[in-house]
Amino acid sequence: MSIRHGLLALLERGPRYGSQLRTEFESRTGSTWPLNVGQVYTTLNRLERDGMVAQGGQDEAGHALYAITEAGLAELRTWFEKPVDRTSPARDELAIKLAMAVGAPCVDIRDVIQSQRRHTVKAMQDYTRLKAQALVAVESGGARERDDVAWLLVLEQLIFQTEAEARWLDHCEARLIRLSTTMPPASPSASAPASGSASRSASPSAADPAPAPAPAAPNPITTTPASTSGGTR
């Protein structure tokens, strides 16, 4: 996350001192990524070393002010112009977890999906509640309007991101159900839910690629009564 460029962007509006930069950074982003003042000064020192900011006097209260340089402005413009790289994705714990849960003996992948879905949807509920507040703030205008708009954008980014995750989880589940109808059934399980009370059996998932000898064994996903269609929307 680019604190460096964030600070340059704030300095483009005029000289500022360290704790002021921290406050402005946080009100822009709704404290989504809290900074400590130490991080701000470390970053300012590096920017100064690289010739992108320069110390320029003090304000009335005696705070040391920093100003953006020409080199800093050029760097800022380049940052705005250049897309954020998405081609070398960061390691994603959830993707790794689901990849490992396919056929894992100790867990039913559907339980992993559901517990993540619960968490993700709850996060969306909380973001959406904050978003409703941000909308009210933006609509009522006022002095902080620019900060409120920025915060709204950040919140909506979080909502879109969690939404993508929730959709992906639905998709994983639907795909596993579809695959389970074409793959060999899971190892025979006497405890397969006959009339599936919530059908959250701890038996290995039907996507378990382990060859199973009994083709007539009920498939724990597909034999639950009311579930007729294959989970498509």
Add this chain to the structure above:
Amino acid sequence: MSTQQPVLQLQNLTRVHGSGATEVHALRGIDLAVYPGELVAVMGPSGSGKSTLLTIAGGLDTPSSGRVIVEDTDITTATVKQLAALRRRSIGYVFQDYNLIPALTAAENVALPRELDGTSARKARVEALAALEEMGLGHLADRFPDEMSGGQQQRVAIARALVGDRRLVLADEPTGALDSETGESVLALLRSRCDAGAAGVLVTHEPRFAAWADRVVFLRDGAIVDQTVRSEADSLLSGQVAEA
């Protein structure tokens, strides 16, 4: 919230469609209570029983067993007349495909349930105009459904569901046919109606819309398998991010 009496109670609800080899257990033991001021979203894959649950809650379908209590009335034992009155007065129902009457204007569509309930035509029109105004549709009051966009028709349908201060609003995929902006405004309306004291149940498979609810209930194969409740206090975002 829980000290109040629920507006809607579903108790051990089951619904079996067909019989014998073609028997489908659409609902299998649903328990759910929805309180004044609460918006509950019901999520689940296609065929999990969402619409069945909602039509039964709205008195449009009858359960195979179990009880449905709206305010103080058990609608599974109510007379046809009681049920009709309850549906006109207390329950607002929003269908995915709007279900507006094509030969009536927006205002007439919204006024209809009030008139059926014995309100004078004049008063019903005043109420209808107020409800349309609330949806930002005051200027379209005299248009016919085929002269309005999908989003506008859906908002008329919502005005019809909300007119006359209904305490229970049931919406089945109300955003299904809408673009995301309009869908969001529909949700904001539902939300504000619940904030004003109504109880709402929203069926949706869109997490973005479900996220407007206080509680999200997950349906699988006719049973509630899980649920989530949003944070009560104004939670600090930074706290959540750190946890994530």
